[in-house]
Amino acid sequence: NNGIRADRVDREMLSAMKLAGFKYFAFGIESGNEQVLKNIKKSQDLGVIEDALKVAIELDFTVTLFFVVGAPGEDLDTVKESIALAKKYPIFDARFYNLIPFPATELYEWAKSNKYLIMKPEEYLNNSSHWDYKPVLATPEFPVEERAKALVLTRQARKEIRHDAMKRKLEKRLGPFSGMIANFYINDWVQAQLMHNGTLRRNLKRLYTKISF
Template sequence: CLGRSIESIEGLIHRDGDDVIFNGERPFQHLNDVAFPKYHRFEMDKYLTRMVPLVTSRGCPYSCIYCPVEKAIGKRFRLRNAENVVAEIEHWVDQGDSQYLILDDNFTLKTGRVEEICELIGAKGLDELDIGLPNGVRADRISRDLLKKMRSVGFSRLAFGVEAGNDKVLANINKGEKMIHIESAIADACDLGFKVTLFFIIGSPGETWADFMDSISLARRYPIDEARFYNLIPFPGTKLYDWVKDKGYLVRDYNEYLNSASHFVNSPCFETPDLSLSERKRAFKLASKTSRQVRRRSLTRKLSRLGPFAGPLAAAYTTSIVQRLSQASAPFKRLKSALNRDSDHLYQRKQENKLRNEARGMSRESSESQDGDRRTIV
């Protein structure tokens, strides 16, 4: 506390005996003034996949009914400028790092800033970067042109917070997006060679079994890398929690489900007339199966050079027992890391060849058009 009394520190929550004391909100700090993180005590060289986390913005101006970000970080969107973001990347490049995870809740909200970041990365000659966006971006805040610019400077992985498979459920959760934009963004990202992950939630207000199957269909429709399905959690302070509580739909007290990891995976916290408790449990099982199928298809594509062995190897790798071993056993973790690196490298090379061929085709078309114009003038 640097000698300051606990009571004087704004933004702090602390105990005074049995009482919980909140000292009030702390004023927002300009993010450009925040020092770069120091990781030297974390022994980064011991990590199998060393990826530097970057946070380039905070807050989210949207009002999805289930999201606790407004309560945790604030609704006001604050961001670091492009120069500051790229300066941090340069800082880590100087230390030998090339892999980054941008952990913003809404990285592409200001598309102009993203374009500036891409331009600066290119201007500074920061080659061979590998940048991922694992927290999800909004499909309506991205375009094919922007994806191309991101791809050209090392962005390789991104996730879309799809949440649902049709417009009805998206409207119910106040997502503010349409399926036409979501599917267009997914198709563009896949076509440009991004490793794409889709996030879905199970059990939104008004969601029926048929609506859930729309999500399953969407997950199976595109050549994505992963599909992740999450149990919808009513966090206190959100509109979802108020709605569930007022309707009497809770089947667990929030003190119980917020302190039990199982509820974040496959144990429903509430039910609705549209999707019963038993249907929700059945949905979790089908979602888990679908996630494995998507991952298996992804690996089969990446390992296609192995011919007839690609499918069986991908099927074995995505079984639940192998996945559990890969989380618990160091040798399996190393195998998993090596397999992913090898398959990603092959897939990446294939996508780069595709983009180069497209560029050559566009160049030829432009040349032929110019020749035609000249002939017309003559």
Template sequence: MDVLILHPSTFRKSYGEYAEAGGRMPPLGICFIAAVLEKNGIDVGILDADILDLTFEQTIKEIEKKNPKILMISILTATYDAVVELSNALKKRNPNLKIIVGGPHLATDSESTMNNKCFYVGVLGEAEYTTLELVQHVLKSKDIHNIKGILYMTKEGLIKNPPRELIQNLDELPMPAYHLLPSMDLYHPQIHTYRHKPVVPMVTSRGCPYRCIFCDQGIFGKRFRYTAGKKIVDQIEELQKRHGIREIAFQDDLFTLNKKRVYEMCDEIEKRKLKIAWSCISRADCLDRDLLKRMKKAGCWMIALGIESGNQEILDFIKKDMKLERIREVTDWAYEEGIKVRGFFQIGHPKETEQTIEETLNFAKSLKIYTAEFTISTPFKGTELYEIAKDYGTFDTSDKSYFSKMFPVFTPKGLTQEFLLKKQKELHRRYYLRPKKILEFALLIRGFGDIKRYWAGAKILLK
């Protein structure tokens, strides 16, 4: 095998007691890279050690069995320590193995990452075409040092080549290589975020023009680029034929930013008479009532909105550029059109207090939304929040595996880590363990599978 792309197994460590209720979805980023390599004649495979629940030793054994010339790993901050440990072990056993790394953590912490001698080269930015050129050069033993978008260590220090231009036309990318993954039946979103299995995620746009202080735009940039509506539906049809897919979870950060292409996609779904359920992620100011009506007709059953806080001053401070009144208006529209809303909230923002956290819970309970998820504000390197965190509280970066939005690595002044962890659990209990919400979920049960997944969530609430 020329190239093996690894999705490391660190899920349970990163998400702790919430792991059982969490989603485990196909790793789309590496599927895009694999598809581009495969299209260009490179023998490539994917090892999803996470979904296969492989131990450290089993992962090494599987990699050695496949015996790739190149191993590629995408690093998140939460997976950094595990990836370094694994890579050192692999290099010790096979010094000739070339390990190429990429991902969000590398983009924001390049030098300390590449100081690890186990890593051969790093890939920055959008990885598809940089990886293709790099792999082609390595396999042919050609000089790599002028390839755009890579970085590497020399005796003189870190060398960072000029960046590669962003992909302007996403329509030119092939469909992600889902076929290189284990069975689609193994994957599932979070317990309450799907209706039908198998479910497949799709990402059909890149870039975000907004300025939230907790988001990193280091890989995809601010310019919004997208796949055309017709091509999206072409891929949905192919997924139905190949994998029997019954539902799509669009994971774009701003699926409805370009409304024209959403209308185009909805028209194509109806024109081809496709039976497909789907959900997406967006912002309240990127939706209107007419669009919601059209999306519902074309199979959309749920929209996730980043609400973040129920306190307007907090929203303004984190530069969400959103009014609470707009959120309420849009969630009311969605409810009236029959689309469920999944609300994303964070606690532990700078300037957060016990009172503002209470306001967030009360706001969530007052909205006509389906679910509320309360994560903990996490200052990732490369974000404005990372730069200002120490001015507004304590910031512990000693254990990178805690950078998962489930643990308080940042604690605002006046609060404690213990308080935030306790409050996170309390908010979930107080939101879900209400007669109205329990009845709502009970009425959604259609079979044993529904009972099983909702019970998994209930067990966590009751711990």
């Protein structure tokens, strides 16, 4: 899925999307810190992002937020700001992506020229585990140990957000059982099965959609 820019929607557009049958979409937020957004040339501020998010939630959309962990100027505190923004609103999911510098990009040249890369591109590009769990660069303000800690914190934050969202969606239909099902859904073993079993994933998605909307 790709996230849409918050500054490209307004109440009129979101209302039209709702009437057309849209129920779910994602915003590409990238960071909950203004300076980091400027560093990556996002060209939108948090006020615009939050205004769009408030309208989307008011119109009862199921919203996911996309963030990047480790952008230029990032440190552990700015990652915590991203987590705080994700938890501020009743969203459905928040995905925090480990920053990956692709060759022939401005980001890669920045990391390479400053000697921030801690592994070769052929190593991290050919091993998908680095994309989620292992830092591939480090900066003076955000050393590798703190980057690893940030990825742990964001994974935990995502689990909490998904648990709360699942519980909210299901409690009208399932009452006290909603919390139990939410705990089951975010279990690491269950998530691993869903990742590797497309049939199970599709069936669970259909069931969830049927009982939650």
